[in-house]
Amino acid sequence: xxxxxxxxxxxxxxxxxxxxxxxxxxxxxxxxxxxxxxxxxxxxxxxxxxxxxxxxxxxxxxxxxxxxxxxxxxxxxxxxxxxxxxxxxxxxxxxxxxxxxxxxxxxxxxxxxxxxxxxxxxxxxxxxxxxxxxxxxxxxxxxxxxxxxxxxxxxxxxxxxxxxxxxxxx
Numbered sequence: 001x002x003x004x005x006x007x008x009x010x011x012x013x014x015x016x017x018x019x020x021x022x023x024x025x026x027x028x029x030x031x032x033x034x035x036x037x038x039x040x041x042x043x044x045x046x047x048x049x050x051x052x053x054x055x056x057x058x059x060x061x062x063x064x065x066x067x068x069x070x071x072x073x074x075x076x077x078x079x080x081x082x083x084x085x086x087x088x089x090x091x092x093x094x095x096x097x098x099x100x101x102x103x104x105x106x107x108x109x110x111x112x113x114x115x116x117x118x119x120x121x122x123x124x125x126x127x128x129x130x131x132x133x134x135x136x137x138x139x140x141x142x143x144x145x146x147x148x149x150x151x152x153x154x155x156x157x158x159x160x161x162x163x164x165x166x167x168x169x170x
Contacts, residue, residue: 027158029053035083035122035166037146039064039076044122044146046159053159056152059135061144066170068100068144070109071117076144076168077105083122083164086157093124093150094157098166122146122166124153 030048037044039060046054063074077100085097101109101116109116123145126132135141148156 027155029159032159032161032164035160035164037076037166037168039078039168039170044148046156054155056148056156059138059142059147060140061142062140064140068105068117068120070112070114072143073117074144076142076146077101077120078168078170079105080165080167083160083162083166086162087121088157090121090123091127092121092147092153093127094153095121095123095145096157096160097121098146098168117144120144120146122148122153122156124148124150 030051030053032046032053033049034047035044036047037058042058042060044056044058045052060076061068061074064076066075067078068075077098079102081099081102083096084099087095087097098120100120101118105116123142124147126135135147141147
């Protein structure tokens with residue numbers, strides 16, 4: 001219960017705070033045409049067509065099994081979405097927004113009389129040093145996002161463009 005309270009506390013604190021300057025990041029390699037997240041393996045792959053450009057170990061939501069259905073369930077979505085925004089001023093070290101919820105996600109939550117939630121991102125570690133120390137000891141600590149190390153999100157942020165397809169698999 002204490003871990004869940006911490007995660008909810010973190011999610012309530014998410015918003016805008018100072019972070020790395022987006023313009024300082026550069027990448028001139030092959031375009032990232034897709035991102036694939038294999039939740040059960042805790043792996044994320046950046047692809048150029050069929051070629052794996054990079055792979056990363058990831059942390060997920062605090063209740064990672066299954067598709068995200070409602071706000072606060074701690075699950076990371078499953079399905080196909082797109083990177084729909086970039087946030088260089090995240091409370092985490094950089095973040096890339098995922099287009100969850102889609103129309104089907106909203107309909108599912110509405111049928112349950114709930115909200116689907118949102119603000120699902122690929123992001124780095126918390127900028128707040130106290131929060132960063134806490135999450136370094138915990139696997140699957142986000143409220144439904146995909147977390148990587150700070151140096152990894154800097155690389156991902158430079159490589160991935162808005163509109164890139166992301167497939168989140170069980």
